[in-house]
Amino acid sequence: MERWYRNTVIYSLDVSMFQDANGDGIGDLPGLISRLDYLSRLGVGTIWLNPIYPSPRLDGGYDITDYYTIDPRFGSLGDFSELLNQADELGLRIMLDLVVNHTSDQHPWFQSARADPDSPYRDWYVWSETEPPDRWLGTAFPGVEKETWTHDPVADAWYRHRFYRWQPDLNTDNPEVRAEIYKIIGYWLRLGVAGFRIDAAPFLVESRRPDEPTTWPDYGLLRQIRETVSWRRADAVLLAEANVGDEELLEYFGEGDGEPTRMMMLFAFRLNQAIMLALAREDAGPVRAVLDRLPDLPRHAQWATFLRNHDEVDLGRLSDDEREDVFAAFGPEPDMRLYDRGIRRRLAPMLAGDRRRLEMAYSLQLTMPGTPVLRYGDEIGMGEDLSRPEREAIRTPMQWSHTDNAGFSRAEPEQLIAPPIGAGPYGYPKINVTEQRLDPNSLLTWFERILHTRRECEEIGTGEHQVLDSGQPHVLVHTATGQRGRTLFLHNLSPDPCHCSLDPRLAGDSTPLGLAADADYGTGVDLTAIDLNGYGYRWIRLHRSF
Ligand code: GLC
Ligand code: CA
Numbered sequence: 001m002e003r004w005y006r007n008t009v010i011y012s013l014d015v016s017m018f019q020d021a022n023g024d025g026i027g028d029l030p031g032l033i034s035r036l037d038y039l040s041r042l043g044v045g046t047i048w049l050n051p052i053y054p055s056p057r058l059d060g061g062y063d064i065t066d067y068y069t070i071d072p073r074f075g076s077l078g079d080f081s082e083l084l085n086q087a088d089e090l091g092l093r094i095m096l097d098l099v100v101n102h103t104s105d106q107h108p109w110f111q112s113a114r115a116d117p118d119s120p121y122r123d124w125y126v127w128s129e130t131e132p133p134d135r136w137l138g139t140a141f142p143g144v145e146k147e148t149w150t151h152d153p154v155a156d157a158w159y160r161h162r163f164y165r166w167q168p169d170l171n172t173d174n175p176e177v178r179a180e181i182y183k184i185i186g187y188w189l190r191l192g193v194a195g196f197r198i199d200a201a202p203f204l205v206e207s208r209r210p211d212e213p214t215t216w217p218d219y220g221l222l223r224q225i226r227e228t229v230s231w232r233r234a235d236a237v238l239l240a241e242a243n244v245g246d247e248e249l250l251e252y253f254g255e256g257d258g259e260p261t262r263m264m265m266l267f268a269f270r271l272n273q274a275i276m277l278a279l280a281r282e283d284a285g286p287v288r289a290v291l292d293r294l295p296d297l298p299r300h301a302q303w304a305t306f307l308r309n310h311d312e313v314d315l316g317r318l319s320d321d322e323r324e325d326v327f328a329a330f331g332p333e334p335d336m337r338l339y340d341r342g343i344r345r346r347l348a349p350m351l352a353g354d355r356r357r358l359e360m361a362y363s364l365q366l367t368m369p370g371t372p373v374l375r376y377g378d379e380i381g382m383g384e385d386l387s388r389p390e391r392e393a394i395r396t397p398m399q400w401s402h403t404d405n406a407g408f409s410r411a412e413p414e415q416l417i418a419p420p421i422g423a424g425p426y427g428y429p430k431i432n433v434t435e436q437r438l439d440p441n442s443l444l445t446w447f448e449r450i451l452h453t454r455r456e457c458e459e460i461g462t463g464e465h466q467v468l469d470s471g472q473p474h475v476l477v478h479t480a481t482g483q484r485g486r487t488l489f490l491h492n493l494s495p496d497p498c499h500c501s502l503d504p505r506l507a508g509d510s511t512p513l514g515l516a517a518d519a520d521y522g523t524g525v526d527l528t529a530i531d532l533n534g535y536g537y538r539w540i541r542l543h544r545s546f
Contacts, residue, residue: 043451312342383426
């Protein structure tokens with residue numbers, strides 16, 4: 001077996017939305033502990049928690065006021081260590097979000113820095129005495145946040161922030177700030193986490209002062225983070241969020257003697273946007289093109305694939321025409337769009353709740369090179385609540401059952417951290433775990449089956465991927481070849497049934513074997529005549545060695 005992160009399934013969740021154990025209306029760690037068995041049965045191997053630290057939560061917890069403890073609303077450090085213990089028992093790993101590009105403006109460091117020019121924390125942030133020329137440039141949230149430097153009346157100076165104005169950027173040039181980052185990493189590793197998602201990595205390494213002629217971006221910081229992590233815990237993983245251009249991507253992995261020297265994993269943003277475009281156009285071309293162009297990675301480096309995450313679907317790297325097509329198909333109303341580049345919806349409603357299409361889309365994700373990352377609630381096909389602001393639309397309580405508050409909490413409805421989706425086709429009376437668990441044909445049951453099937457296909461996570469010519473523009477045909485064998489995948493992105501004819505020599509002397517499919521296509525597989533339903537998919541093992 002290769003390294004664990006190459007064949008795990010990562011499940012990302014927000015503790016505050018998952019399960020409330022003490023009835024105060026806010027999800028918590030004891031609630032999550034009570035649901036670990038659910039995640040284990042689903043086939044998840046690793047849980048990535050969105051920030052669990054104390055925070056005013058003006059940005060889903062990505063605005064932190066203390067890096068060394070748990071938000072008291074979620075529980076205590078004791079509860080966290082209990083989570084690690086219970087997860088260990090089930091063979092589940094826990095990853096945390098490492099958000100060190102910025103803090104909350106309520107963090108004591110910032111409060112001290114702004115109040116006193118001689119504060120030891122003054123240089124932990126980025127200040128300007130005069131209005132910076134790039135004040136109006138480069139916000140991460142266009143349409144919502146306007147500036148990247150805000151005047152602070154207490155400090156009587158301008159501070160820099162790439163994100164919201166309540167998230168002042170840390171000055172990562174300052175060696176003291178770097179030392180603190182390593183301390184935070186060491187602390188959580190010592191408690192037993194399996195690794196970190198590095199939030200906003202490109203902003204972390206960019207110049208703090210665009211006018212200064214230094215050597216930027218400073219990937220050395222990523223290298224140092226990596227060294228700290230690997231020294232403290234050899235098998236810990238770093239997964240970076242870096243939605244950057246193709247040329248820059250490899251820099252985030254780094255390379256020395258053929259191995260990654262910086263991050264071991266990167267989210268495959270480029271592939272995500274290609275899949276969205278392919279789904280919208282019902283054309284395999286965009287995925288084919290990206291797969292063909294993916295750079296060779298250093299040994300043990302890995303992509304993390306995803307369809308949806310806790311943010312908007314970011315379409316920023318598509319051309320204007322391409323983006324318009326995705327908007328037209330999946331975000332036709334202006335209110336579904338966000339930050340001039342994205343869609344604030346869950347996948348199920350984007351695909352109009354079409355089960356065949358949803359399964360095909362997830363099958364596609366699960367067969368792409370990399371480690372799949374799933375978002376809580378997507379396994380049951382949850383929807384969004386567009387009456388909530390910005391990305392809050394897709395951050396609603398997990399729908400456990402058709403009972404009060406979706407089984408998320410026993411609090412009074414007005415006490416809940418966010419209202420569960422109640423009405424319509426995606427409301428909890430219709431979409432919930434309890435009903436789907438009992439139904440052999442539910443999306444949840446489908447996910448359980450396919451995730452377990454994927455465990456038999458280590459070549460997806462660690463093998464070589466190759467795109468074949470299907471002769472049909474709307475069908476993606478690809479193979480994954482690993483140490484144990486070779487598997488063929490077909491995905492029909494269009495609603496029309498079709499027929500593919502492949503080279504019978506693909507299987508060599510072996511007899512091809514169906515592993516998974518959208519329907520029963522019979523036992524034997526004739527490679528020269530492969531049927532596919534509309535939105536159909538098939539996983540076919542070509543060959544296996546032992
Ligand atoms: C990342 C997170 C996003 C957050 C931002 C600022 O992009 O995914 O949710 O708002 O960083 O921390
Ligand atoms: Ca609670």
